[in-house]
Amino acid sequence: MSEQVHNRLAVVRAERKVSRQALAEAVGVHYQTIGYIERGQYNPGLDLALKVARFFGLPVEALFSLEPFQPLTDEVYGRKQ
Amino acid sequence: MTATRYDRRMYAVMNDRRAAAVYATVTRRRVLVGAHVVLTVAGVAAWIGTVFGPGYGPAIVVAVLLLPWVLLTGMLNGSTRGLLELRGRMLDERQLVERDQVRALAHRITLWLLVAVVVAAGSYGVLTDEPLRAAVTPVLVGVLAAHWMMPLWVAGLRVKDDLVDDMGDIGEVGAGA
Numbered sequence: 595m596s597e598q599v600h601n602r603l604a605v606v607r608a609e610r611k612v613s614r615q616a617l618a619e620a621v622g623v624h625y626q627t628i629g630y631i632e633r634g635q636y637n638p639g640l641d642l643a644l645k646v647a648r649f650f651g652l653p654v655e656a657l658f659s660l661e662p663f664q665p666l667t668d669e670v671y672g673r674k675q
Numbered sequence: 676m677t678a679t680r681y682d683r684r685m686y687a688v689m690n691d692r693r694a695a696a697v698y699a700t701v702t703r704r705r706v707l708v709g710a711h712v713v714l715t716v717a718g719v720a721a722w723i724g725t726v727f728g729p730g731y732g733p734a735i736v737v738a739v740l741l742l743p744w745v746l747l748t749g750m751l752n753g754s755t756r757g758l759l760e761l762r763g764r765m766l767d768e769r770q771l772v773e774r775d776q777v778r779a780l781a782h783r784i785t786l787w788l789l790v791a792v793v794v795a796a797g798s799y800g801v802l803t804d805e806p807l808r809a810a811v812t813p814v815l816v817g818v819l820a821a822h823w824m825m826p827l828w829v830a831g832l833r834v835k836d837d838l839v840d841d842m843g844d845i846g847e848v849g850a851g852a
Binding site: 631 | 769
């Protein structure tokens with residue numbers, strides 16, 4: 595049974611203002627595949643995950659994780675009680 | 676392996692979005708698949724009637740059904756973005772996985788369909804004491820059609836809706852910055 599891989603691709607893509615189509619063309623996949631990854635309906639292979647990370651200039655663990663991601667604002671500023 | 680001109684042409688055809696509204700939602704795709712199943716069954720029945728029956732009526736039915744059947748087949752292939760029509764080198768890793776899953780599921784469904792046909796034919800033969808020889812060819816043709824079309828029906832039912840891309844045409848901006 596395959597494990598759920600969490601990702602923050604949609605957040606990073608929105609922040610960088612990159613369309614799914616542009617990202618898909620850059621990493622050599624169909625644009626629908628980016629949507630499937632963002633929705634958690636497909637876990638990318640290692641080479642695709644590395645290509646996506648390289649495209650954004652980020653370490654792969656910044657985009658994909660076996661554990662759920664914390665919101666970025668929490669990571670940057672910390673959650674205020 | 677390098678894509679040929681045929682590959683690129685087929686890729687463009689299968690990703691042509693002009694008819695996208697027809698298969699944009701799950702419900703519409705289910706209706707499409709249902710209509711395709713009905714047309715296939717009717718077409719095969721009419722074809723069997725043409726070959727084994729006395730009159731020309733079924734041949735006219737086949738001719739009438741052919742065009743809508745081809746159109747629906749094209750729409751289903753469009754909804755899957757050519758999952759079963761494109762060569763493997765034109766599909767990405769997710770599509771190759773999906774194609775394998777579709778084929779495996781279709782194979783399993785066809786297997787159970789065959790089991791049902793065998794049980795039904797055997798039961799009919801035992802209960803009525805009628806020879807089944809005459810039914811062998813029509814049944815085989817029907818099973819062949821189901822075997823041929825099942826992957827397309829399964830693929831059509833498994834397609835997920837497209838997400839709206841809120842970045843629109845600004846996709847090139849700030850890509851790797």
